[in-house]
Each structure stands twice: as structure tokens, then as C-alpha cells.
Amino acid sequence: MSDARYSIGIDLGTTHCALSYVDTSASDGEKTTQGVLPVAQLTGPGAIENLDLLPSFLYLPHPDELASGDLYLPWTGQREFAVGEFARNRGAATPIRLVSSAKSWLCHPGVDRRAAILPNDAPPEVARVSPLESSVRYLTHLREAWDHAHPEAPFSQQDVTVTIPASFDPAARELTAEAGEAAGFGRMTLLEEPQAALYSWIQKSGGQWRKQVKVGDIILVVDVGGGTTDLSLIAVIERDGNLELHRVAVGEHILLGGDNMDLALAHVVARKLAAQGTQADAWQLRALTYACRSAKETLLSDPATDTVPLVVPSRGSKLIGGSIRTELTRAELTQTILDGFFPQVDSAARPVSRARAGLTQLGLPYAQDAGITRHLAAFLGRQVGALAELEGLGEAAANAAAQGASFLHPTVVLFNGGVFKSPLLVERIMGTLNQWLAAESAAPARLLEGADLDLAVARGAAYYGYVRRGQGVRIRGGTARAYYIAIESAMPAVPGLEPPIQALCVAPFGMEEGTDAELPAQEFGLVVGEPVHFRFFGSSVRRQDQVGTLLDFWGPDELQELEAIQATLPAAGRTAGEVVPVKLHARVTEAGTLELEAIPRGTDARWKVEFDVRGNANA
Secondary structure (H helix, E strand, C coil): CCCCCEEEEEEECCCEEEEEEEEHHHCECCECCEEECCEEEEEECCEEEEECCEECCEECCCCCCCCCCCCEECCCEECCCEECHHHHHHHHHCHHHEECCHHHHHCCCCCCCCCCCECCCCCCCCCCECHHHHHHHHHHHHHHHHHHHCCCCCHHHCEEEEEECCCCCHHHHHHHHHHHHHCCCCCEEEEEHHHHHHHHHHHHCCCHHHHCCCCCCEEEEEEECCCCEEEEEEEEEEECCEEEEEEEEECCCECCCHHHHHHHHHHHHHHHHHHCCCCCCHHHHHHHHHHHHHHHHHHHHCCCCCEEEEEECCCCCCCCCCCEEEEEEHHHHHHHHHHHHCCCCCCCCCCCCCCCCCCCCCCCCCCCCCCHHHHHHHHHHHCCCCCCCCCCCCHHHHHHHCCCCCCCCCCEEEEECHHHHCHHHHHHHHHHHHHHHHHCCCCCCEECCCCCCCCHHHHHHHHHHHHCCCCCCCEECCCCCEEEEEEECCCCCECCECCCEEEEEEECCCCCCCEECCCCCCCEEEECCCEEEECEEEECCCCCCCCCCEECCCCCCCCEECCCEEEECCCCCCCCCCEEEEEEEEEECCCCCEEEEEEECCCCCCEEEEECCCCHHHC
């Protein structure tokens, strides 16, 4: 058991980061002493303030842009970059020097995430950093801010939990762990954000959560963050007379969130300006997007405000007549987000995929359909059978799950993410979901109230670290997917015919942290002495496959291809290019990352098989 005094939780968000902590020496059972670290950060040139949130923005100034001391931090002195509030504000005026959405780039398989590519559309004279390095800088700032505020309890000696989207694949999880290690994090664990939000709700209930949910309840967590929409289902079951929480499903990776809404609002305002005779150029449109982000946050958090002024400066030194002055109204915000991102649809609706142009700009692979309600309908439809083998759900719930429903029926909903500060958005999703349920004669879903939409993820992560010590209630479930490696069939060359591919299960659905999968009996030939790549798949619906299950056929919704995995295995006395018989072995680390190893026949050697995070060009 850890002897660390604090359990620290960090929300490494797309638009904001936050740090919460539980003082384990002053907590007992479900009664916890918890706080949020006011993060010291630059808010202007040479100005330091303590704020609950650290905006996830990195500003890379020109060497002559700021005076000496403008980027001074109490614990490091002068730096050549800024993160946080000052970076966001400064970057809104000079967006070509602003790094944003680093978390979304960190999980983008089409780029080398260790390469200096951000800001992605900056001119050549602007210095760039990698998505990995950007994340390291945010995490480093949080560590240093903690040590500055708590010199008696060094960060390196505490238990730390960092949150990630539930939909992050193994490569993105590995990169997040790598960023934490590079930032000086010692004992670090990864936790899915929807689970963290539910942990926070449990902690805030002060032990009363058992009165608000019951055996058989299916909790739908809808988490719309800055960069992703994350959907999870958690069942309330009974085991040995006690209530338990069991995560049964997570959604696919949907790059759709506040960033998309900011861009949509910017285009609404740009069209309004164009109608008035003012045409914003590409640079001003980007600055307008950042201005709309700030205005959106103001309107969502302050119901008394109906209009927020927007000022976008001109590019260059001639300011007179160049600045754009306009406004964003609450009506424009509501119509754009409500109708564009939360349309009223039926339960059979599915996201629309449009035909793409042959050439596109290099950028983030955003979801093609902005309708979050359509993504929700697809998720619940895909998981209709998720409860079939779950024990302890209760007879009534089990019967309801087996009565021919077209989608899985949630009974309770928990929201997370700043956009849900708007009651209209909560009402739209609840109303839409309950229409679906009523159409199948199911009871309406209940809303779990009292969530902290800005800080829930960080607070829940800190509470999870405390729970890992055997205190409180833990959400069970293990890995959210089963994982497979493609095996190419041996066959003679046939013109125009690709060799058939089989999928070998190397890690079953629900593997718990700190566990190993049994070695499959099959052996495979692996080339040594030169780089080799493997195709890799994941499935969130095939719950019965065990290690060694070999699939000849699968439907398009059953397996999704993930990033390739690669290995350069040492020749070790063999000839480079020689094929060596190996078995494949998977384990889930205590930190929550997936590790794959190749074990050659007749030796104790274990060769690590790594995820290819250098982009599709090298796969």
C-alpha cells in the first residue's frame, strides 16, 4: 500500500487542465478531505495569478516580442514560452504562434506525434513543438505549481492519476504515459474521463449515492469535452450483497467537441460580418475562432449575459480600420449549438459520412457528422447486447435487456463537460433519449444532478487514487475492448487477390490492470534483424472472445482497425531476415497501458512490440 500523503488527480484536457487532491491522512472510508489546486500561471506579461483551471494552450513568442521578465515564473525564472491563461489570450491575437488541441493531436494516427508539427499551419519562421512535447509542458507546469505550493509534500512522492478519454487507443494511452514520465511524474495511473466524472459524483454524494441508484440501473455518461465526445455505460449490479459499479461499454473515438462548436460559431459570426460588408481573411477567421471560444464560455457560465463583444485585431502594424468589431449573442450560440450539434433525431439515426475530396488539408481527423445525438444513437444501438452476460444485474433489468430492444436502454444519465452548463443542452439530450425510450415502452431515464462540470474529472481522478487503496467504491470493468493482431494466411500468389487475413485475439475484453493474458497456443513466424509491422484491431462488442480465438470473418461494426504495431527484434546470432517462431503475450500494466511481447521458442527472452506512433506514412 502506498505511503503517499496525497492522491493527486490531473485532468489533462483539450482546452483546460486541472489538479485536484485528496489528503489521505485526513480521509476515512467515503468521507474524504479533498481540494483543488489554484494553479499559479501567467495572466499577462509579468503578471501571475492563481486560477482553478490551467488553459491547455502553449504560446511560442517571437524572440523580440516580449520584454525581459514578461515570462517569469516564481519557480523557474524566465522561460521562452508560456502556457495557460496568458498563452490563450496572447494567442487569440497572434494565432500563428499558438498551440492548441495538443491532446487531439496526441491521438492522431496520421502524424508523427514526436515531431515538431505544432502550430500545424504556422509559417516557417515560427518555432514548432510536437504534440508530445506540448503535453509534457502542461504536465510539467502542474507539477511545478504543486511543488511551489506544497514544498512539504513533493509531487514525485505522491500518487498521481491522469485522465484520458475512454476512447483512447493503446498507442494514445502509451503516449500519455510517456508524457507524464517526461514531465517528472513518478507513480502514475491512467483513468478514463467518464469514470472519473462518476467517481466525482460519488465522492460529492458523501455516501448517499446508493440512495440515488439501484441494482439494475444502467448509467449513461455523456462527456463532451473540448476535443472529444466520450460515451460510457456503467451498470449497477449486486455482488455478495453489496452494490457494485461495472463499466460495460465505451464509445468509439469521436473527435467532436468544443473545438468544433467554436469553429461553427466563428463561421456564423463571419457570415454575419460578410452580410455587413466585412470579409474576414483566413488569419482573422482563426483569431475569431479563439474569440468565440472565450465568448461561448462566458455565455454558458453566466446566464445573465446575453451578448459578448468580439474584437479581432488586424494583421500587421496598421491597426486603423483593420480590426473587426462584432458580437456573439446568446440566441446565435443556442441556435448554432443546439440545432447543429444536438439535433432531435430518432433512435435509428446514424452519423452521416460524406464523400471526401481527393485532396484535403493536413489537420485533425474531426468527425464528419457534428450531430452528437446521432453518435449517441449509434453507440446505444451497437451496445444493445452488452448486458447479456452480466451477472448481478437483477432479474427485472436482465429481462428488460432481453426483450428485443433496438438499443440499450439507459436508466440514469450523468453529464460532464462545460457545454452542459447550458440547461437547454441537457434538456435536449434528456428529451431526445426519453423519446427513444418511450417508443420502446421503457421508463424514462433519470438525471444525476450535482455534477461539477469543470472540475469533476480532476476531482474524480484524485478520489480514484484514494479508492485504489481499498477505500470507497471502485468501478470495475478492465479494458474497454478486446484486441486482435492480423495474421496473413500462407497461400500461393494469385494475381489480383490479396492473401486472406485472420484476426487473433491477444487480449480479451475486460482485462483488469496488472493482469496478464495467457499465452495463445499458436506460434507465428517473426522476422528478426529488421523492422516489421503488424495490423492491429480492437472490438468493443465481441465480449466472448478469449486469448487465442482466431476469427476468419467479422462484420464492419465488430472490429475496428487501430494503429499498426511495430518491432525490430534483435538478430542475436541469427541472420538478419531470418524467421523465428514466437508466441505473443499481452498484459495490462498497473498504469493502465497495454503491453505486447513476442516470446521466441526455447528462450526466456521477451521482445517488446511497440505501437507505431510515427504516422501512417511509416506504417
